[in-house]
Amino acid sequence: ASLYSVKSLKPVGLDLTQHKSKRLTQRKINSSFAIFCMTRVHRLLIESQFKKLPKHIYLMREFITKNSEDQEILDPYGLDVE
Numbered sequence: 001a002s003l004y005s006v007k008s009l010k011p012v013g014l015d016l017t018q019h020k021s022k023r024l025t026q027r028k029i030n031s032s033f034a035i036f037c038m039t040r041v042h043r044l045l046i047e048s049q050f051k052k053l054p055k056h057i058y059l060m061r062e063f064i065t066k067n068s069e070d071q072e073i074l075d076p077y078g079l080d081v082e
Contacts, residue, residue, distance in 0.1 A: 004081045026050055036060045038073040 001016035009016055022028075024046065029035070034056035037043040043057060061071045 002077060004079070005076070008081060024050075026052070029053060034058065038075055040072060042075070 001019040001021075005019075006016045029046075029050050030052060032054050034054055035046065036058050037046065038060060040059065043059065046057065047053060059071045060073055
């Protein structure tokens with residue numbers, strides 16, 4: 001996890017210090033019931049790079065907002081803490 005992710009989540013009780021990113025593979029996809037993406041681009045990349053996908057592939061916010069403009073969670077990687 002990025003330094004800012006670790007710092008930002010610590011006050012709410014989440015410890016990401018041991019988190020390690022893992023490459024998405026066809027094997028992981030094959031064993032998944034559902035995939036949750038942060039952005040539409042993330043979903044499109046997964047759909048274009050892998051052959052067999054689970055029936056359920058969603059944006060994370062599809063379940064908490066009806067406003068389609070607010071459904072993406074922008075990828076914070078490389079940005080400042082704000």
